[in-house]
Every structure is written in C-alpha cells, then in structure tokens.
Amino acid sequence: MVWMDANAVVTQFAPALARIVASYERDRILRDELLQEILMAILSSLPRLAHADRLKPFVFRIAHNRCVSHVARRMRERTNQEPWDDVAAEATSQELLLIEQERSRRLLEAIRQLPLPYRQVMTLILEDMSYDEVSEALGISVANVGIRVNRAKQQLKAILNHG
Secondary structure, eight states: OOOOOHHHHHHHHHHHHHHHHHHHOOOHHHHHHHHHHHHHHHHHHGGGOOOGGGHHHHHHHHHHHHHHHHHHHHHHHTTTSOOHHHHHTOOOHHHHHHOOSHHHHHHHHHHHHSOHHHHHHHHHHTTTOOHHHHHHHHTOOHHHHHHHHHHHHHHHHHHHHHO
8 A cells, every 4th residue: 555645646637637527528517527526536545555656547547437437427317318419519718728628529529429448548548548548447458459559540540631
C-alpha cells in the first residue's frame, strides 16, 4: 500500500480526466457529474494502490471503467428518447473551451464515433500513455493495444476524410 496526496493526484490528473470524460459525454452537466464520480472513485481507491509508479494506469483504468458504465447507463436511459444523431448535432460552449482548435474538435468528434474498444485506447494514447500503460489500464495485452490503435487510426482517417 502506497500513501498518496489526494490533492496532488487530483491536480495532476484532472485535466486529462476532463478530456477523457469529454470523449464520452457531450452534455456539460453530465460531464461534470461523471468527472466528479471518477475523481471520488479514484480517491477512494488510492489506498489499494500497491505501487506508486503504476499510478497513471491505475487512474485511467478507473476513469475508463466509470465512463463505460456511464455510457451503458445512458444507452439504457435513451432507448425511448431522441436518436443519437440528434444528440451528436448538439455542441456545447464548454466543449469548445476544452478543445481550442478546430482540428482538435473534429478529432474529438471522430473519436466519439469509434467503437468503444478503439475509443478507449485512443483517448489513453492521446494522454501520452505508452502501450504498456494502456495495456495495464485496460487489462488487455500490449499486442491487442497495438492492433486496436492501428484499427482506430484507420477508422479515424476514414471518419475525418468523410467529414
């Protein structure tokens, strides 16, 4: 068990976690709630971290698990509501603050369109995580990370070229 300063962990990872959450949720209020949920889960789980050098994969694994649960919950809620295409058309000013350049905004939109396994690896790779760290965070092999990254890049290229 490793003792960690909770404030330092939040300060270090909050911006990256906000970007990850933005790749899963468009609605600003729901994004804020999801980010808070993730931060609370990380803080409550910190005492179980055995190795301080594994903090980054530990944090991002919790974040992605919470995001996946959030998406699944939202999909169940939306079964009788508006189609996803209508929701995709909505853009929030908060999102534009997170993504300052047009190219970054287009990339984020393209990443949202990826199947979940590819979205997961790409958001972590964009957070400067190594394949080994992504492998640990997602509980998949390094080879699988490479395959998913390659396929995600191919799909992103197709999405961005059609947009």
